[in-house]
Amino acid sequence: MRIQGSQFHTWSRLLKQLPPAESTISKFTLQKSTITINNIAGVAENAEVVLNGWIDKKPKKISKNLNFGLLRDHEGNTLQLVDTKSLLKHAAVEDVVQARGHLSPKKDSDSALELKLNSMTTLNRSNRKPSELQDFKETGDYPPEYRFLQLRLHKYQAILKKRNSITKSVRDTLNDQGFIEIETPLLFKSTPEGAREFLVPSRKVDHNSKRPTFYALPQSPQQYKQLLIASGVNKYFQLARCFRDEDLRADRQPEFTQIDLEMAFSSANDVMQVVEKLLVPLWKQYSASNSLLTLNSRGRLVSVDKEDPICHMTYKQAMTQYGIDKPDLRAPDLKIMDLTEFKARGYTNKDFPVFEILILRNAFDSKESLQQNASYFNNANNYNSRVPIIVPIEDEKDANNWFEKFMTLAAFENPKLISKFLKLKKGDIICGSTRQHSFSLFENPTPLGRLRQLVLDSDWGKERYQKTNKDVATWVVDFPLFSPKEKNTKEDKKYDYPSYCTDAVTSTHHPFTMVKLSDYEKLQTNPLQCSGQHYDLVVSGVEVGGGSTRIHDAELQDYIFENILQIKNSDKLFGHLLRAFRMGTPPHAGFAVGFDRLCAMLCGTESIRDVIAFPKSITGSDLVVGCPTVVDEKTINMYNIRYNSKS
């Protein structure tokens, strides 16, 4: 970067003083540390050592000639400084210092050492701010604009190091399996049918329309990696930066990292094997429990290994049993039950005829605990659409007449039979709602699926229903290839059924996914009944990654673009893929793992912000550097654009 100055003639008319030479030069004259605090045990007693670090706390004056200080080094370890020379007299919290002295055993300890200071250089003086923010230091929860102070804490230094180790493991494993990492462009092309993309104005003007042109930042390297397969690459991977300009939710970032991979001449099974070989060892090495569980063929929780690979569950199983396509199997037995067999059925919406229930056994001991939890589960803000009806069983009468509470929703031919089967007891909670037919289950999560999620997110629910604290993995397969487009009806649809367009479908994942071969002919007759060759890896209710066998046949891909998805300018948008498919692109399949989320899970933290050095805020701002910012109009004019007149 070249920065332009001006008024070269006026060095004498200085606005600021050049800081005094002596003090500045001493800040830049440093010796290397001879040791880190972690290693001092091995140092000969009374050896002189040099330690660089920060003043961790305000030094304490013990007597006229004795100060105690605390030095923190770059690993976040601390050492007591003993100062008989008033060297610490003016030291402030977070001063950067170089301490020289002798190590000696602490008086009150058998093993701990302290440093008797001989001399100390202040390499950079801190202002009072870190000291004012000391309270945040204790909780670890600094305001985001002080991220650089937060990251100095041991916890965050450990996370940064762990993320580096995980990254290295990922790359080593994939390299060992014959994958090569290839960087793909970030200045890509706008294909606006997807999620909202970030645009990058270019200075080029389209020579036909005379309009300005734009790059787009990629949502994933999907298209480039398919082009790499067309380019003869056999096994590709990349830790790739991806971008989405979506309205941010608590745990979404506008830029994020994924482990992206693709294999030529391969099918879903090959990819799933690679992913298991990649991820299972990461859980064994890095997660808090050093293990990863799955369900075996008898539905028992077992550790994933050769005999018990990660279980497979169809989308339909996941949706009917757990009400969501990413079931949290740490509570494998907390299942939703379809009462159709018992001749109960919903009647309020003909597309949602299935009445289903979720029973929370031994859910409450007292009225108070009940009210507390029920209000949380009843809160409509926690739901996308309908809130399930929640019926606590407070006595014998409730146990027999529970169904009456559901009669606004469902008709029961033989409620007594059901009661006999359900065996409700005082302290149970029965929750009920309706859903679509099993063969066209598109509402995801269902109201009960969402309720189950809320239960398992609460400490109360975890304690009662989770069978394990360890992570539990499953593959989810046989997703619908297409989904009907949801209608945007009234603004507050929380209490309503979702409704779907009858004349438009969207790709459930992306338009490059291959149909299940057994459903091939249905592409013509009933696309919504087609399953795709897509597979998600779900761990403890989190979609860790997903992948699919891709289409490599240009005519089939074109058919899906034009006839099913009704994309008008598909050749303009995706012509590069179609052209490549027509010149010898082999069959291929691939996968992508959300790497930030993976790191957060392996680091045992809830928020992906903890594992990103400089995360964006929920409004997409970087509060450390202060961006995005206004840019002067002259600059944006270079891109042949200008502010909207109203702005």
Add this chain to the structure above:
Amino acid sequence: MRIQGSQFHTWSRLLKQLPPAESTISKFTLQKSTITINNIAGVAENAEVVLNGWIDKKPKKISKNLNFGLLRDHEGNTLQLVDTKSLLKHAAVEDVVQARGHLSPKKDSDSALELKLNSMTTLNRSNRKPSELQDFKETGDYPPEYRFLQLRLHKYQAILKKRNSITKSVRDTLNDQGFIEIETPLLFKSTPEGAREFLVPSRKVDHNSKRPTFYALPQSPQQYKQLLIASGVNKYFQLARCFRDEDLRADRQPEFTQIDLEMAFSSANDVMQVVEKLLVPLWKQYSASNSLLTLNSRGRLVSVDKEDPICHMTYKQAMTQYGIDKPDLRAPDLKIMDLTEFKARGYTNKDFPVFEILILRNAFDSKESLQQNASYFNNANNYNSRVPIIVPIEDEKDANNWFEKFMTLAAFENPKLISKFLKLKKGDIICGSTRQHSFSLFENPTPLGRLRQLVLDSDWGKERYQKTNKDVATWVVDFPLFSPKEKNTKEDKKYDYPSYCTDAVTSTHHPFTMVKLSDYEKLQTNPLQCSGQHYDLVVSGVEVGGGSTRIHDAELQDYIFENILQIKNSDKLFGHLLRAFRMGTPPHAGFAVGFDRLCAMLCGTESIRDVIAFPKSITGSDLVVGCPTVVDEKTINMYNIRYNSKS
């Protein structure tokens, strides 16, 4: 990505036919290869094998029942197919096939094998295009829109693999030295004093000015890595994507990758040691010559090793001896000579008083060879400013009167003395030009420096003056911290002296570079005479990377922003750094290596395009996917911007 379709009702009114099930399904039903061509030697004769790959050439019909084909697998190796069943009858070049058959020895060879085809499945049929482009395949030089065909060639597959290996070596070495890789944001803040940045419109509107806001893509992670040092990180690195929206030259890319590193509590020497430990082994492992040379203390070319680390050369030495700050030391003795001591001096511009010469000994044998080369070196298009005067010595007279040709530029007090010293002979060429005083050498390259570069870029010059074909490395240190701003005078300044503003300086590298401590006081009196603590690593005339000791003192940094560079809103632009510096940022230094260029050098290719999977064209377009593109106005309106009215 979710793609929206429409007209769900009209499945019957199909525009395109669904491709027939049978042929499509067979394309997706594949067996794994049992072997690669590279490994067939170990297979038992007559074993049945499965090989996946491409039809490399149009099959040859030998007789009615015999076709020969050539299969190429993903490693780019080929195997002869022997077909007695007319399986290859309709095969086209670049068809993707699965071949099953028996291996048997080739009739006309002792060791080579061929595959007797039992059956073959076409996994994807290619159109005629690859066959039409066969001529490009032979040269390897496909039109850029067919990059995916080009990358299938063995050369490019090898480059992709080699880049992956180099990447891995870099990461392993840095990890072993205690560096951790940390990803920094790509949605950064616009700091428009630098090179032109790419902007990324955000949907946020600034609440004060009501104007739209923008992110900028980073030119390098410089500011974030300094913030990481402020965050207590001890040794950071990253293979980082960087962006510059500059007018592209032949070998510039708008996005590129650099090895970026930074070390806390460290100085220039620490960083240079790390860089040598990182890069020297790469040259030994990956370069064609498996070695890296440098100059020893006696000016001899020696292999870099512990006894002979990479030599150091000051900016002044480089500029006076080689006329450029990135000297090509493969011709260490081809040096420029300052004739000031001989009382020759330039008189046409008082700021360019030094007359200097470069002698090309034994440069030509005949008039023809002379003319050919001289016209190349005389071509003003190859120079930024003045073209040197070039005087071939064709006879004894020329050898004595050479100086007369330079008298339009320089005055000579005692030309005979100089002649005696120069010992010019028939066949030599003497080139002369003027330059600035050694203490304010800002024209870079000088005319003779540029000429020297042209000589060494030519095959003719390489042959005559290069002492080695191996790469030769040097450190260049003691750069001027600031440079005067060049005036944009007339458009064609090729024949003119550069002229400089007297009232504006720019940072020679960037504004975060620390001044040499011995020059500290000159910041106040004469900034242009200050050297910076910056160091470039130059290999064979290429600036492989550069780094510096950074300023970590907020007051000094602020002084440089405001008083020297006269940046008015420095706190707005760089406040994040100043704030961090004021809260305990340790001393630090770092480095960045241009990774694409490094890979190109190690792969022995001239163009960085060869080592980038999907490079942009010289106009910044991706010709494979076709971007940048026009975006509809509704989309850009979301960002509160619109097309310029004139567009």
